[in-house]
Amino acid sequence: MGVSLRDVADLAGVSVKTVSNVVNGYAHVAPATRAKVEEALSRLDYRPNLSARNLRRGRTGVIALALPELDAPYFAELSRFVIDAAAEQRWLVVIEQTDGSLERERQILDGVRDHRVDGLILSPIAIGADELAARTDETALVLLGERIHDGPADHVAIDNVRAARDVTEHLIGLGRTRVAALGAQDSAVSGTAPLRLAGYREALAAHGLPETVVRVERYRRADGAAAMAGLLTGGDRPDAVFCFNDLLALGALRAILSRGLRVPEDIALAGLDDIEDGRYSTPTLTTVAPDKAELARIAVDLLRRRIDGRSGHAPQEVRAGYRLMARESTLGR
Amino acid sequence: MGVSLRDVADLAGVSVKTVSNVVNGYAHVAPATRAKVEEALSRLDYRPNLSARNLRRGRTGVIALALPELDAPYFAELSRFVIDAAAEQRWLVVIEQTDGSLERERQILDGVRDHRVDGLILSPIAIGADELAARTDETALVLLGERIHDGPADHVAIDNVRAARDVTEHLIGLGRTRVAALGAQDSAVSGTAPLRLAGYREALAAHGLPETVVRVERYRRADGAAAMAGLLTGGDRPDAVFCFNDLLALGALRAILSRGLRVPEDIALAGLDDIEDGRYSTPTLTTVAPDKAELARIAVDLLRRRIDGRSGHAPQEVRAGYRLMARESTLGR
DNA sequence: CAACGTTGTTCCAACGTTGTAAACAGGGGC
DNA sequence: GCCCCTGTTTACAACGTTGGAACAACGTTG
Structure with missing residues (x-):
């Protein structure tokens, strides 16, 4: 093992506890003693053994x-x-x-x-x-x-509900009327998805617009791309999509562009998370930055x-x- | 603190060491004893204290x-x-x-x-x-x-040299002749940058093509974008760029596209790392996948x-x- | 000058675990 | 009935640390 308090104590000619006191900054140590101990400490390059310390302290x-x-x-x-x-x-x-x-x-x-x-x-x-x-x-x-x-x-x-509502309002503010939500989840008992969905719904309801909600399994680019592809083959193409996170949005972006559609001209797109990727995609991605x-x-x-x-x-x-x-x-x- | 070997030993009516032996799967423990101990272990939901174990074992x-x-x-x-x-x-x-x-x-x-x-x-x-x-x-x-x-x-x-050479060969194989390298570094004593640069040079030399090397400070998207912007304002625009990692390439991609140029038509682009972002960018990014x-x-x-x-x-x-x-x-x- | 408080230092025990060695029980061979 | 062997269990010490009590040395006070 390494250097222990005992080694330092031996070298400095004091007790183990005194060394411990120095190490832990205990107040009542005579300057001379402290100096001796510190000298020994640095000579031996002492490092406390944290397993021992933790055992003792319970942390x-x-x-x-x-x-x-x-x-x-x-x-x-x-x-x-x-x-x-x-x-x-x-x-x-x-x-x-x-x-x-x-x-x-x-x-x-x-x-x-x-x-x-x-x-x-x-x-x-x-x-x-x-x-x-x-x-x-x-x-x-x-x-x-x-x-x-x-x-x-x-x-x-x-505040996920409010953030989702803000994004949706932003999309509506562009004059879009067919605003889809991408990223709802069946399974999540109490995840963020229901909250973001709630925010989305609040905004749509406030403007009397119809909902389109697409579910995904997970929150990865591939899920976003697949879900978006599904949305694009459907009859009533959305003119704006709020993705529940940026990865979904980047996947969706890829799906949209690869079909020859334009963002934002044909479809406006927003995510949530503000991951760095979204600041360098083409086009750059509107998002919520927690x-x-x-x-x-x-x-x-x-x-x-x-x-x-x-x-x-x-x-x-x-x-x-x-x-x-x-x-x-x-x-x- | 939590439940210790001693607690388990007391409950099972054996010594601490016997419990330790059971916990550690020591062979010579009588079946009856083992059963008793295991019963006690699960009754108390014993978990070894790892600080103590580590102190003892020195790990x-x-x-x-x-x-x-x-x-x-x-x-x-x-x-x-x-x-x-x-x-x-x-x-x-x-x-x-x-x-x-x-x-x-x-x-x-x-x-x-x-x-x-x-x-x-x-x-x-x-x-x-x-x-x-x-x-x-x-x-x-x-x-x-x-x-x-x-x-x-x-x-x-x-093998960074070989990987870099492979990518560069790939670019040359497309018929490109003005192949730039983006990502060299001044400071790196022994980083990967010199190795990738060496691979790039080997490939160019093998085909008698001229070198263009652009340095960057760090390996982030912003550095790639800035370096690429510099490259595009220079006189002799490259028709292919090998970026020393994918982040640089994604930054470069952004810079190219935002100037109205096309990838790969005007400039072919390759990176190295195979990060997921590059599989969903538009266009998707050629890269080396370690x-x-x-x-x-x-x-x-x-x-x-x-x-x-x-x-x-x-x-x-x-x-x-x-x-x-x-x-x-x-x-x- | 004795009693006392303050300051500095040491001693002891304990945190929970495991290696070592010793103690113990039971069985077989003599 | 004794001894040894095998298998099982236990006592003890130690890992390195720190809290607390005990103790020593010293200066102050009555």
């Missing part, structure tokens, strides 16, 4: 971030911010991928128990509020990016409070900001 | 993956595979982001996080072979995606060997496979 200094898939750009971008925010608390972040499967989400929620992590930030897809409420484990938990009403855990997200840094910061902050002291008992519900980013895909004709 | 069960930035799609996709491959070894993966800064790479190599991780997979950008060789830390290390000749550590990558799953698997495997037993002493150099993916951006005219 691991590691939190888990569980999300559907790391290679979806939105989650990759979000992870980056979470890692950075966690680094400020001197936490390491391990990433778990659920693939959106209920199985995996259960497993992770459950497996958090083997004391490997102090807390968990979960971006749930499949699991329901009731099941979450029923969990016995007491590990700190923060839900990210989904709204489980009156949920059993702290939760941070943007404040990812804020989401991450809040999530880590909530987790810190839960871990530190019981931060009040009632689960908190925090909203992060977002901005509508109008780009080429919804320019007026 | 943490965690490896670090250090890469420039998680939100570059290539690294996000790669991370996914690394996490999956590590999961098979029952390792958790913590991700560190270097932002390609020498500072951060040093910091990570040196402080490999105290004793927090058993090994490190590093995708280096800035650090040089000499400095790597000089490192004192003995944590297992595998380099990923870069070729440091006769390096001091295990290393896995695709076998990311294989890269990850090999990296984890090399690391496992280093960690387990001293796996021979000579650093290994392993090549992963790749495929040229010809897509719309290089269709014949």
Whole structure:
């Protein structure tokens, strides 16, 4: 093994505890002693053994971030911010991928128990509020990016309903009347899809326009392309499409362009997430930009409070900001 | 704290060590005893405390993956595979982001996080072979995606020179004669850029064609767009461009299209990495597809060997496979 | 100058686990 | 009936750390 407190203590000619005190910044250490110890510390290049420290303190200094898939750009971008925010608390972040499967989400929620992590930030897809409420484990938990009403855990997200309504209003504001929604899901118990759908419906209802809703299995480019292709072969072609995330929109864009139609002239297109790809597509993609840094910061902050002291008992519900980013895909004709 | 071996032992009426033996699958435990213990284990829902186990065993069960930035799609996709491959070894993966800064790479190599991780997979950008060789830390290390000749550590990558030559040959094969390379770098001591540049040069030289090399600061879409814009305002417009990664290519694509030029009719375009974005851009992007799953698997495997037993002493150099993916951006005219 | 408080340091125990070695029980061979 | 062997179980120590009690040294106060 490496250098231990005992080694340092021997070299400095003091007790192990004194070295520990120096390392931990305990106040009452004589300057001379402190100097001796610090000299020894740096001579030996001492690094605390964190397994031991954690065993003693009952903490691991590691939190888990569980999300559907790391290679979806939105989650990759979000992870980056979470890692950075966690680094400020001197936490390491391990990433778990659920693939959106209920199985995996259960497993992770459950497996958090083997004391490997102090807390968990979960971006749930499949699991329901009731099941979450029923969990016995007491590990700190923060839900990210989904709204489980009156949920059993702290939760941070943007206002999905309002964001969806804003985008839809934007499309309607262009003068489009056949506005489709792409990205509804059958399975999602409590995901964001129903919320975005609700926002879409609110906007259409407010203008007395008819709904067209297309379902998808997952939220990848391929799903967007396939769904869009279906929409284009149908009789009544939409003149605007709100995709529930940017990947779907980019897939849809591809499907539209490859059929010789134009965006935005023939079909205006908008997404949600503001992934970087959408800023460089042709045309660039109108979208909603959640404040990812804020989401991450809040999530880590909530987790810190839960871990530190019981931060009040009632689960908190925090909203992060977002901005509508109008780009080429919804320019007026 | 949670349930410990002692609790289980008390309930089962045996010693702590016997419970430990059952948990660890030790052979010589009487069936009756084993049954009793297992009953108690499940009654109490025992989970081993990994801090304690790791302290005892001198392992943490965690490896670090250090890469420039998680939100570059290539690294996000790669991370996914690394996490999956590590999961098979029952390792958790913590991700560190270097932002390609020498500072951060040093910091990570040196402080490999105290004793927090058993090994490190590093995708280096800035650090040089000499400095790597000089490192004192003995944590297992595998380099990923870069070729440091006769390096001091295990290393896995695709054959960047050959891959770059293949792409360039492909462009030349279309009948293009003014083939530019986009993505050279001044700073990189030993990055992939010089290797890709070398491959490009080999191909051009073989056909007696002139070189055009454009440098970039970093490998993001914005850099590709800016560099391409520069290339287009110059006098002698290229009729084909090999970008050193897909992000650069997508940025370049945007720059070309926004000037009213066509791809591939006016300019054929190819990248390298095979990120998903390039499969859905319009036109779709010709690229080299490194076998990311294989890269990850090999990296984890090399690391496992280093960690387990001293796996021979000579650093290994392993090549992963790749495929040229010809897509719309290089269709014949 | 004795009692006392303050400051600095050490000793001991404990966190939960597992390797080592020793103790123990039962069975077979003499 | 004794001994040894095998199989099973246990006691103990140790991994490196830190909280708390104990203790030593010192200066202050009555």
